[in-house]
Amino acid sequence: MRLSSFKSVVSKYDVIFFDAFGVLKTHDTLIPGIGRTFEYLREHKKDFYVLTNDASRSPQDLADSYHRLGLYDIVPNSIISSGMLARDYLALKVDGGTVAYLGTEKSAHYLEILGLKTLPIGELNLDFAHEVNALVLLDDEGFDWNRDLSKTVNLLRRRNIPVIVANTDRYYPMSSHSVSIAIGAVATMIEDIVGKHFIRFGKPDAQMFIFAHEQVKNHSNVSKKKILMVGDTLHTDILGGNKFGLDTVLVLTGNTQPKEAEVKIHTTGIIPTYVCQSAVV
Amino acid sequence: MRLSSFKSVVSKYDVIFFDAFGVLKTHDTLIPGIGRTFEYLREHKKDFYVLTNDASRSPQDLADSYHRLGLYDIVPNSIISSGMLARDYLALKVDGGTVAYLGTEKSAHYLEILGLKTLPIGELNLDFAHEVNALVLLDDEGFDWNRDLSKTVNLLRRRNIPVIVANTDRYYPMSSHSVSIAIGAVATMIEDIVGKHFIRFGKPDAQMFIFAHEQVKNHSNVSKKKILMVGDTLHTDILGGNKFGLDTVLVLTGNTQPKEAEVKIHTTGIIPTYVCQSAVV
Amino acid sequence: MRLSSFKSVVSKYDVIFFDAFGVLKTHDTLIPGIGRTFEYLREHKKDFYVLTNDASRSPQDLADSYHRLGLYDIVPNSIISSGMLARDYLALKVDGGTVAYLGTEKSAHYLEILGLKTLPIGELNLDFAHEVNALVLLDDEGFDWNRDLSKTVNLLRRRNIPVIVANTDRYYPMSSHSVSIAIGAVATMIEDIVGKHFIRFGKPDAQMFIFAHEQVKNHSNVSKKKILMVGDTLHTDILGGNKFGLDTVLVLTGNTQPKEAEVKIHTTGIIPTYVCQSAVV
Amino acid sequence: MRLSSFKSVVSKYDVIFFDAFGVLKTHDTLIPGIGRTFEYLREHKKDFYVLTNDASRSPQDLADSYHRLGLYDIVPNSIISSGMLARDYLALKVDGGTVAYLGTEKSAHYLEILGLKTLPIGELNLDFAHEVNALVLLDDEGFDWNRDLSKTVNLLRRRNIPVIVANTDRYYPMSSHSVSIAIGAVATMIEDIVGKHFIRFGKPDAQMFIFAHEQVKNHSNVSKKKILMVGDTLHTDILGGNKFGLDTVLVLTGNTQPKEAEVKIHTTGIIPTYVCQSAVV
Secondary structure, eight states, X not given: OOOBOHHHHHTTOSEEEEOSBTTTBOSSSBOTTHHHHHHHHHHTTOEEEEEEOOOSSOHHHHHHHHHHTTOOSOOGGGEEEHHHXXXXXXXHHOOSSEEEEESOXXXXXXXXXXXXXXEEGGGOOGGGGGGEEEEEEOOSSSSOHHHHXXXXXXXXXXXXXXXXXXXXXXXXXXXXXXXXXXXXXXXXXHHHHHTOOOEEOSTTSHHHHHHHHHHHHHHOOOXXXXXXXXXXXXXXXXXXXXXXXXXXXXXXXXXXXXXGHHHHHHHHOOOOSEEESOSOO | OOOBOHHHHHTTOSEEEEOSBTTTBOSSXXXXXXXXXXXXXXXXXXXXXXXXXXXXXXXXXXXXXXXXXXXXXXXXXXXXXXXXHHHHHHHHHOOSSEEEEESOHHHHHHHHTTTOEEEEGGGOOXXXXXXEEEEEEOOSXXXXXXXXXXXXXXXXXXXXXXXXXXXXXXXXXXXXXXXXXXXXXXXXXXXXXXXXXXXXXXXTSHHHHHHHHHHHHHHOOOOGGGEEEEESOIIIIIXXXXXXXXXXXXXXXXXXXXXXXXXXXXXXXXXXXXEESXXXX | OOOBXXXXXXXXXXEEEEOSBTTTBOSSSBOTTHHHHHHHHHHTTOEEEEEEOOOSSOHHHHHHXXXXXXXXXXXXXXEEEHHHHHHHHHHHHOOSSEEEEESOHHHHHHHHTTTOEEEEGGGOOGGGGGGEEEEEEOOSSSSXXXXXXXXXXXXXXXXXXXXXXXXXXXXXXXXXXXXXXXXXXXHHHHHHHHTOOOEEOSTTSHHHHHHHHHHHHHHOOOOGGGEEEEESOIIIIIHHHXXXXXXXXXXXXXXXXXXXXXXXXHHHOOOOSEEESOSOO | OOOBOHHHHHTTOSEEEEOSBTTTBOSSSBOTTHHHHHHHHHHTTOEEXXXXXXXXXOHHHHHHHHHHTTOOSOOGGGEEEHHHHXXXXXXXXXXXXXXXXXXXXXXXXXXXXTTOEEEEGGGOOGGGGGGEEEEEEOOSSXXXXXXXXXXXXXXXXXXXXXXXXXXXXXXXXSSSSOEEEOHHHHHHHHHHHHTOOOEEOSTTSHHHHHHHHXXXXXXXXXXXXXXXXXXXXXXXXXXXXXXXXXXXXXXXXXXXXXXXXXXXXXXXXXXXXXEESOSOO
């Protein structure tokens, strides 16, 4: 497998879409040197967006998390999160009643700005299940998995309501050696148990890319051929980018370990345009 | 389950998206009375589009097929097919070499206008597998299933190339009593055997809806709340429409039989906004 | 759907295989009246076995749990658990090193009688992952799901070891209204994340039935035509019994609710020989 | 990956279970040198059985096919086929009516000895669907895939009957370079379309191994520790052998190509006890 220089790749495009986890940061630190990439983008007047399957916080909170780590280029308007798509869906399709959720209070606050009444699953009394009109899976933190996932199954055995999964990731990197299970994997387990179809937002789905593409078009008229998607995960970032017709870069600082990249590309058939060590120029 | 009158439902929207098979026509006839629906739309100046997972023919050929049956309202510009998305993908992502395909010559002709060299799988000599740069699954007709599907598996064991599925449907109605297996189901079988991920175009994927939505926006500025999706299949039409934020109608003239509609809605959790006997006003 | 009288059904067979949860008991009580069934079996000299996907306790502990509830007919030798099969597998296939597990200490004690060194996942230091030679998923209790399931994923990213799932159930009844997620569903989630194949023991797999059938043959020479399997779950009890060539009874006191039985039988294609309200004569 | 000498491995066991395709033969020839293996077994008085997911012919026909190729050690009693298990199931569970089938007349003849009336799907008139009490998927040859698979779907939309899959293989080797899709893969496609659960016989299911183990026990009292399973496919031969508690050998003359063996073992987590170039001593 031939590794390309990220700088030489990025120089060929006008707009860059970045995944967040495993590309720009891990659980609690920036990828070392990533600041230089944003200096480079600024100097060369290249536009960028961060496309993240992170529904646990608002764009403002997400931007703040980069600022605290010393990266100030990322502002709320640079961020497109699957939570934004989930919120738009709820605004269009849920009329009233209670929206139950799995996740932290912070993630739910994000829904409350729609005027929807929210309730953490842990506080739901199943005798009042009939008041729940939608269920949203937001985040893997903020609830007791054993107790609340069983409660979720019982709610869905009683109520035929839309279930929205605001993060399709199955796991995310915690450090260079370890990962954590994400709400997307939990959602699949529940879906399988109750035999129902949940509504998912996030890469590789086209909606994330279209949302980002529309932001680009508001600023300039760039062809898809001049947009590059950079990600660490074949099944979300690379598949989604490929499918939307973009060129793609797989970086090896997150979910895909260097020694397994070639095998994974071969066995999945998901083929990035380039493979780079990292997104650092 | 309460059935709604299609006329009273459609009167509330400005733009209607129709699925084709099982909604407007079956294999070789129109749904009886469907002509009246298009008269109604014309009289009330409601816009419409046909969103079809049919990659076997060009929009012109598809429009002609309605004209031959006596329905003249549907013109090439009214039609958005998954084949159009597949073609756009190939134009963006495949640079040269041969594109092998499963389907009829007519479906391949559609790719040739891109300047790509096409070859039916049946004529491929596997000793020249290295010349094939993409594989497209277009149609369930036009090849010998037993022989050519095994050949497809052998091609994909040798070549790590993108595989495009231009129709995600698993089956389509032939008459009110019987169905035919579609290329989408065949694609899943091959995917499972070779363990690779294919690139699919068609409902329920958002791209079909976005493509249609962009056509709408070229004409007028209509909110998603005023667009209605009409389909006969929960997993494609209704799921896709719901997910894109549209109101949806399930009609019972195609894949979903009247006696099983309620059970299917309950067991899948895919919930249409309305259920109507047919799309006839 | 025609309901049969359990007494008239059971009278036609010489040996009865019972599932436990949802047939004989729920989480903490006996199914009301089930004692009469065992009186009937005793009077009519019909043999019986309890086939349970419960790997959380030894046959002795399981028998004790019935005695505490006042049912004395079930003795350790009447019980065939998936944990017994898992233990036999470990005895044959794991030579040394540590066996890590998810479950309670009580479930692990059961493995220790093989002389294997066991360690709860929660106490595993991943720097010593190389000492782990097998992983066993025993029970849904006894660990912190969020923390320990992520740790399990990280162990399996480092070590290519056999993973044994000693309970294939996806959920089990807690009361007539609610269920709890079982370790079998958790196993599928982990399997999906790490992309590996786990070794499962429990119904519907033939091994449970063969193990029971061999016990029967030690006592008498009974044809399969005279053995009846009684269960509350189509995918485990009924599918497994059918496949082993036994006649089967679905009872409606557990996982399959009366109002949904007919639909589930129709949509799954898993067809019990009889449906009875309960296993009470 | 360390390759072991097949002779040194086989010398440690008393009874050998062989898979057929890819281990003893390919589509139309013996694996070169395999005759020496059977000489060796004869000389050293080691017992053997052939466990094959081949339901297209009777044990007598299968034995004849080896004799025609010059290998006379394999007699009908040495062969345990998934077709034998499917036949036993039909004898126990289907009382009358017609058994429809996909496969050749030769494969159906095998069912007729039970006294069951059989009908190839291609000759079924769907107006008489109510006379069909079971459907058996026997072989990938003997029918028109496009026409008859759609007919199969339509039969199963009308009738809630048991469907038996007598061969779980998804593909089989035709030569050292190419494979052919087997009925097991076709079965999964149909199952997925109709949403029903089929009854499968064949490796990796325990029933094949138990059937073979019982034959062994009729002759001698051999511990499982002295039985070796030899196969070319991880998901059937090796998984099934491992799960039944046997030591296993993966050979590289069939479905698993030498260059991909290590990766497949790692990514599937199905770990053979040994890997050998072939089953030739």
